[in-house]
Amino acid sequence: MAAHHALSTKARLRVLLPRIVLSPSLALVAIFVYGFIFFTTYLSFSDSKMLPSYGWVGFENYKTLFSLRMWDIAVTNLAIFGILYIVICSVLGLFLAILLDQHIRAEGFIRTVYLYPMALSFIVTGVAWKWFLDPGIGLEAVMHDWGWTSFQFRWIKDRDMAIYTIVIAAVWQTSGFVMATFLAGLRGIDGEMLKAARVDGAGTFAVYRRIVIPQLRPAFLSAFVVLAHMAIKSYDLVVALTNGGPGTATAVPSTFMYSYTFTRNQMGIGAASAEIMLLTIAAVIIPYLWSELREDPR
């Protein structure tokens, strides 16, 4: 009798334990993620200036936001940065993955080398590239010291080109990760199919174009989702590399949000810009999650 009782307690514990373990983190997520999303949404419709305030002003903050030149600049910069970042990272990542997939020697070593930048924080990447690209101390100065005095590379100081230096640093940081994603996808492809294609007389290029790459659709999709939200959220890299400069040339929505919320005492507008960023990320993530969940029962 007693043994039976103990067993049932154990069994009950087994059912309850996961819930007990998970519930604190669930509660934390509910408050600190969804609670604050709700709070920010409310603030974006409020007359908050320096501190949160709860006077309702409707869409006033959004109207002001879209009339601000700074916001236009920030959105345009994000578009340039986001598109180039995603495209270059994907292409470069795929290219590296294909090269690594040729069963070369020391593959593990090379893979690690390419993945390592991912282990750095964006602040470190930003500072390192800031020094490297600075004409006074970096690449240009070194070239001049070596005697190539006509060498010029001052993109980071150039209003029109500075945004591309952010693309360079970001691509350097993440293309290794994209490579790993694609490499995993490549390894998952059925070798028999490739052999069959070879027997049918397909060249390497045709095999990749017609058979391998189409099968990498899931890898492309996850790479895209990860890169897109990293692009929209990018803040630390921009702050460390150019701090939005020269002038306002590399302002992005996240630096705009921080500046308006915390240094310009226009919290309402800052919250509105945060909402726009959230909606943009949602527009990328929700269709992805939806398609994942729909395919799941299969």
Added chain:
Amino acid sequence: MALVKTARLLATVAVCGLATGASAADVEVLHWWTAGGEAAALNVLKEDLAGQDVGWEDMPVAGGGGSAATTTLKARVAAGNPPTAAQLLGMSVREWAQEGSLGDISDLATDGNWADVLPQAVVDFATYDDKWVAAPVNIHRPNWLWINAAIFEENGLTPPTSWDEFNEVATALQEKGITPLAHGGQPWQDATVFDDVVLGIGGPDFYRKAIIEADMDALGSDTMVQVFDQMRTLRGFVDDNFSGRDWNLATAMVLNGEAAMQLMGDWAKGEIIRADMTPGEDILCVAAPGTEGSYLFNTDFFAFFDVDEDQKSAQEAMASSVMSPEFQHAFNMVKGSIPPRTDVDISDFDACALKAKDDLTEANANGSLLGSLAHGHGQTSSVQQAIFDVVTEHFNSDMSSRDAVEELQLAVESASF
């Protein structure tokens, strides 16, 4: 009685345990003076308070010229747990007072006759609605022109007193292959120069109208077009690698002879002294071109927050220590500024500080002691940053002066709704 005491003690312990760990006789002070000299100067205050049995709970938040500290402060106040005092610039004192977060130290100020020993322009920032809410620590002057004396002597040049003279001198230097102006392309540095140009070309009345009153006609006037023309001219006098440079690196260029001049506040003296040079001799200090007779200022205040009754006495002890002539003398000696108390004897300060004091007295008498826009004493932060945007964008692009003036009007209008 004992029971009540115990209960109160327990309650205090509980509250403090939850909140900050500060006891009733402690002051918790948020500031961004973490650099060696400043931190040492703050020790004078700490020791003075320790002598009165008031503990010091340090809350330094370094970085961003105080913007990181402001973020922390907002979080603390929003959580209903403000520090005893926080280092704030003039406009921020006013903004916090408007939010109703600051306490009232008027009794202390009246007893100490603060209004009589401080310049009126400083009093205006330290009071709100006729109540004293803050105590000033220093007066900085951002409108200095620092000159490498050796370069000027070798080339037979004299310090410029107007922007036209400045342009002549700078052109002469450029022809000799010397960078005329050391500058760092960061928004606040661009704005520091902009302040000097507005004041130097328009004069104190124009500065007051355009910057402090944000008058649309003044902002759109031909004088403002000339100001942007001069900014464009200045752009030609800085080296190619200026963008993003920190101010102290620009100062170093003047010190080691790479550049001839810098427009910067008197905190640059710290760099000069560290390089074993003498301000006023090796590096000359003159008022920025055309601004002689006027005095732009920025002042660090300790703003006193509305704290619980049992912390009031510690808060008042701190306020009166801050206003004591000894502290003001010791602190400003290190900081490079001058004491806001006009009755403090500073005859042992350096030559530039003595000139600053004379100029301050003169400007205070004829009403040309004006808050600096670049350093948080001209406009609320939203308008200030909106002006920064335009000034910086104009300086870093080929925007025409006319377009810049239009942008300026638009930006100020949309920021001050």
